[in-house]
Amino acid sequence: MRRSRRGDVLRRPFLSLVLALLPLLGTAGAHAYLAATEPAADAVLEAAPAEVKLIFSEAVEVAFSLLKVYRLDTDVDLTAENARLRLNGLAALLVNRELASNEPSDNRVDVAISPERGTSAEIVLTLKGELPPGHYVVMWRVLSVDTHVLQDHYVFSVVP
Amino acid sequence: MTTTPKNRRNLALIPVLATLLSLLAAAVAHQSVVVGEGAYRVTVGLLNAPYYVGQIESLDLIIRDSGDQLIEGLEGSLIAEIIAPNGAKLSLSVWPQSGKPGYYTADFIPTVAGNYRIRVIGFIGEVSFDETFEHYAHADPIIQDPAAIRVP
Numbered sequence: 001m002r003r004s005r006r007g008d009v010l011r012r013p014f015l016s017l018v019l020a021l022l023p024l025l026g027t028a029g030a031h032a033y034l035a036a037t038e039p040a041a042d043a044v045l046e047a048a049p050a051e052v053k054l055i056f057s058e059a060v061e062v063a064f065s066l067l068k069v070y071r072l073d074t075d076v077d078l079t080a081e082n083a084r085l086r087l088n089g090l091a092a093l094l095v096n097r098e099l100a101s102n103e104p105s106d107n108r109v110d111v112a113i114s115p116e117r118g119t120s121a122e123i124v125l126t127l128k129g130e131l132p133p134g135h136y137v138v139m140w141r142v143l144s145v146d147t148h149v150l151q152d153h154y155v156f157s158v159v160p
Numbered sequence: 161m162t163t164t165p166k167n168r169r170n171l172a173l174i175p176v177l178a179t180l181l182s183l184l185a186a187a188v189a190h191q192s193v194v195v196g197e198g199a200y201r202v203t204v205g206l207l208n209a210p211y212y213v214g215q216i217e218s219l220d221l222i223i224r225d226s227g228d229q230l231i232e233g234l235e236g237s238l239i240a241e242i243i244a245p246n247g248a249k250l251s252l253s254v255w256p257q258s259g260k261p262g263y264y265t266a267d268f269i270p271t272v273a274g275n276y277r278i279r280v281i282g283f284i285g286e287v288s289f290d291e292t293f294e295h296y297a298h299a300d301p302i303i304q305d306p307a308a309i310r311v312p
Binding site for chain 2: 084085088089093095151153
């Protein structure tokens with residue numbers, strides 16, 4: 001059978017693309033994820049924590065990651081119907097607005113990060129002292145060492 | 161590479177194929193409603209048409225703001241309810257579609273042919289909504305009996 005060299009030329013880029021994508025398919029389900037947090041998601045605390053600890057399944061590049069804690073400007077009553085859905089809806093918009101923002105905000109309550117550079121699976125955010133009662137959003141967009149970007153958030157509440 | 165008439169013909173096929181692919185994607189219908197007095201648009205459809213009894217169907221739920229920006233991170237504030245033709249209901253949490261911020265999904269398995277309704281309850285910032293979608297697919301009934309395509 002006579003092979004078409006012109007056809008080979010057209011097929012070659014597609015073959016290269018398929019070959020490039022195959023390894024990605026194999027690793028798609030194995031990216032970093034958030035393994036544990038303190039306080040936990042949806043936790044209701046009697047006293048404000050001094051810090052927030054995030055533990056990922058593998059190390060993240062701190063210098064290329066964003067991690068923040070904000071106070072939610074709302075007085076949602078946790079005993080009300082759909083309180084969790086309502087809080088999460090408010091938190092999601094806050095994350096969309098603030099995570100990548102460089103604008104200072106009075107509602108931001110984290111003051112330090114540890115470690116400040118390098119790679120680590122455990123990140124600790126030190127919070128302002130004596131946080132008032134309310135709802136707080138922990139938000140992050142991290143670059144894991146496998147180069148995958150992970151973005152998410154959760155809410156905890158302080159109700160004395 | 162030498163440009164020949166045949167090469168030019170083959171290259172000309174690429175935009176045609178791209179257009180056909182986009183038309184195929186558009187043929188999978190969705191239904192949108194505007195909520196929050198125009199603040200957000202909620203769009204609902206199903207992935208992987210056509211839809212048959214006994215198959216896993218995946219919700220395609222998309223949230224945009226009035227500026228057409230996709231809103232991500234809402235998986236904790238949205239609930240989807242699948243309503244079967246006989247009124248049976250299944251409440252589902254949704255999760256983000258991989259690599260598509262602002263797109264959410266949930267799986268269910270329809271067990272009878274007919275028109276299923278999809279109710280979405282949610283909160284986006286200060287906006288709450290409760291909408292039911294009936295015309296999210298180009299098929300009647302939306303969920304088909306697979307007997308017609310079964311062999312042997």
